[in-house]
Structure formats: structure tokens, C-alpha cells
Amino acid sequence: MTPELLDELWPILPSQISEGSQELAIYEQLLLNTEGSDATVGDLSRTASLKLVLETARASSSRPDPMAVRWHLFSSQTFGDDDLDRQRVRWEAYHCHDFMQIAAAALLEWALVLMGEQDTGLTLAEIRGKVWERLGSGVGADEEWSTYQRSIDPRTFDYQEAWSRLTGRRGTPEEKAWDAISAVAALFERVAQDEDLGEVMRRELPGAGNARSILTEMNWFVDNAGEPVRDLITAYVVDRIILRHSWVAMQKLRRQKDYTFLFEVRDGRLLRRNGYVPVATTPRLNPAIQFLVDVGLVDDEGLTERARELLGEAA
Incomplete structure (x- = not known):
């Protein structure tokens, strides 16, 4: 690849498609007006997602980034369009799933910190004891999980603030453990109160x-909902997070020769190797947003005039 060759390829970039050209009209037809018997489920899903990105740009009056799109779809109730609303719920389910993984990762990091407090590491029994003991200082630690979950209103819970704390630098791993616990309870209660969201999860996750x-x-939490919060979370951290990480890391080592263990086991004791920072997954929203910018439908002010014309008054 040379600079000269890159210059020759420049005209094929989406941003170089001429306004009013047949090529642009074809893109708009394929991506935003997918109808008829030839349209596949994937076509309809892609079209709905692109329109939801445009809805986010319209609502924010800006060029949204992927997280802005995700949070907008997570917090919105309806767009007045059945196809868009169905796709929005799918994105909400995806975001809930990702949020759950972020919370579990924060609990894993806390467990790793506990392992690192001793040069010789900790046994699983010692980890159970430390987690249980330190959770005891939290509000609601001795409530039944079902009671604790119902005490959190999923409609008013500040999901974005919880996400920010779990993925940010401020706060200790121990403080973030309770952020993770409250976020998990809010997510579970959100699903419990929303039949459509629950149905999408049962179908797709x-x-x-x-x-x-x-x-x-x-x-798993439902099956153990009668347990006190700290008993349940202690079991979850050890049985569903630490042991799960060990199993997944072993599969990667066997199949991919990739060493991803965050702790080592020596004489029955778990020794911390590396820390772990919760990171969100990256669905292919950024390329979709960039494409909408390149073809002149989104700019720094949100929707362009052409996008509004293309989508009609609803835009």
C-alpha cells in the first residue's frame, strides 16, 4: 500500500458519493427503505437500527457516539413506530446484558484485590469469608435478596451514574462491589416488570x-432469592464469577493457546496475577454512525435536512 494508491482509492469512499447521484439513491433505498418480500430479517433489523441511530441524532441535535445511541435506546419508551420499537427493545436487552457483564467484572476485580492482599494468595474458603465479612457493612446486606431487589425502583435508578462508577477510576473495588450489586438488582427488577423485555431476552439471550x-x-438469583444479600453475593462471586473465569480461561488456553488467567492456583491458593477493568462490548455502531455521516444524513448538529426529508415529518 502506497500513498499514491490511497489517492487513487479516494473516490470510492462513502464520503465522496455525490449528492443526488444514483449511487447515493441506491444506498438510501437499500439501507433505509427495505421493504417487500425480498427483504430478509437481517435487512429489516439493519434498517431499523440505522433509523434508531438517526432518531438519536435528532433527539440529541448532535452526532452521537455509540454509547449515546445505546443510552438513548435504553431510556426511551417508544418511537411511535412498531418496527423501531421492536428493535429498540432488542437494543435494550443487549444493553442490560452488557451492563450485567460490567457488574460481574467489577465483582471479579474486587475478588482479585482480596487475593492480592496476601502475598500467598487466598483459598476459595478464605475468599468466601472475606467477601461475606466485608459485605456486612453495607445497607441491606442481611435482607433477603428478593426484598432487596424489590426495594430498588428500576424506573428511577440512575443507571448511567452506576455505569460510570463501575467503569471509571474513582472509587475503591470494595465500593464498586455495592455499585455492582445495586445495578444487578435494578436490572433484574427492570426485566421482571417489563414483559416485552423479558420475552426478547428469553428469545435472544x-x-x-x-x-x-x-x-x-x-x-440463578431467582432460584436463591430467599438468601440474605451477602450470603447470595458471596456464593455468586465464588461459584459464578471466580470459577467461571477459571473455566473460560482454561478453554481459551486449550483451544487458542491464549493465557488469560487473572490469577494462578498454587497449593490450593489463588494468587492475583493481573487486575481487571470492566469494559463495555463494542457493537458495530461506530461504523454505522460514520457511514450516516459520510452519506450526508448526520452531522455535528444531528440530522441533516436531507435526512429529515428522507424520513419525513417523523424525523
């Missing part, structure tokens, strides 16, 4: 076989 999803974890 079943967690079959060895796979895990927010649905498998929620079912």
Missing part, C-alpha cells in the same frame, strides 16, 4: 449450554 447471559444469571 437464552444462554444455552455452557453460555452465560443476563437471563441465566437472573434465573
Whole structure:
């Protein structure tokens, strides 16, 4: 690849498509006006997602980034369009699932910090004891999980602030553990109160076989909902997070020769190797947003005039 060759390829960039050209009209037809018997489920899903990105740009009056799109779809109730509303719920389910993984990762990091407090590491029994003891200072630690979950209103819970604390630098791992616990309770109660969201999760996030999803974890909590919060979370940290990490890391080592263990086991004791920072997954929203910018439908002010014309008065 040379600079000269890159210059020759410049005209094929989406941003170089001429306004009013047949090529642009074809893109708009394929991506935003997918109809008829030839349209596949994937076509309809892609079209709905692109329109939801445009709705986010309209609402924010700016060029949204992927997280802005996700939070807008997570917090919105309806767009007045059945196709968009169905796709919005799918994005909400995805975000809930990702949020659950962020919370679990924060609990894993806390466990790793506990391991690192001793040069010789900790046994699983010692980890159980430390987690249980330190959770005891939290409000609601001795309530039944079902009572604790119902005490959190999923409509008023500040999900974005919780996400920010879990993924940010401020706060200790121990403080973030309670942020994770309250976020998990809010997410589970949100799903419990929303039949449409629950149905989408059962259909698309079943967690079959060895796979895990927010649905498998929620079912585990339901099965143990009568346990006190700190008993339940202690069991969850050890049985569903630490042992799960060890199993997944072993599969990666066997199949990919990739060493991803965050702790080592020596004489029955777990020794911390590395820390772990919760990171959100990255669905292919950024390329979609960039494409909408390149074809002149989104700019720094949100929707362009052409996008409004293309989508009609609803835009």
C-alpha cells in the first residue's frame, strides 16, 4: 500500500458519493427503505437500527457516539413506530446484558484485590469469608435478596451514574462491589416488570449450554432469592464469577493457546496475577454512525435536512 494508491482509492469512499447521484439513491433505498418480500430479517433489523441511530441524532441535535445511541435506546419508551420499537427493545436487552457483564467484572476485580492482599494468595474458603465479612457493612446486606431487589425502583435508578462508577477510576473495588450489586438488582427488577423485555431476552439471550447471559444469571438469583444479600453475593462471586473465569480461561488456553488467567492456583491458593477493568462490548455502531455521516444524513448538529426529508415529518 502506497500513498499514491490511497489517492487513487479516494473516490470510492462513502464520503465522496455525490449528492443526488444514483449511487447515493441506491444506498438510501437499500439501507433505509427495505421493504417487500425480498427483504430478509437481517435487512429489516439493519434498517431499523440505522433509523434508531438517526432518531438519536435528532433527539440529541448532535452526532452521537455509540454509547449515546445505546443510552438513548435504553431510556426511551417508544418511537411511535412498531418496527423501531421492536428493535429498540432488542437494543435494550443487549444493553442490560452488557451492563450485567460490567457488574460481574467489577465483582471479579474486587475478588482479585482480596487475593492480592496476601502475598500467598487466598483459598476459595478464605475468599468466601472475606467477601461475606466485608459485605456486612453495607445497607441491606442481611435482607433477603428478593426484598432487596424489590426495594430498588428500576424506573428511577440512575443507571448511567452506576455505569460510570463501575467503569471509571474513582472509587475503591470494595465500593464498586455495592455499585455492582445495586445495578444487578435494578436490572433484574427492570426485566421482571417489563414483559416485552423479558420475552426478547428469553428469545435472544437464552444462554444455552455452557453460555452465560443476563437471563441465566437472573434465573440463578431467582432460584436463591430467599438468601440474605451477602450470603447470595458471596456464593455468586465464588461459584459464578471466580470459577467461571477459571473455566473460560482454561478453554481459551486449550483451544487458542491464549493465557488469560487473572490469577494462578498454587497449593490450593489463588494468587492475583493481573487486575481487571470492566469494559463495555463494542457493537458495530461506530461504523454505522460514520457511514450516516459520510452519506450526508448526520452531522455535528444531528440530522441533516436531507435526512429529515428522507424520513419525513417523523424525523
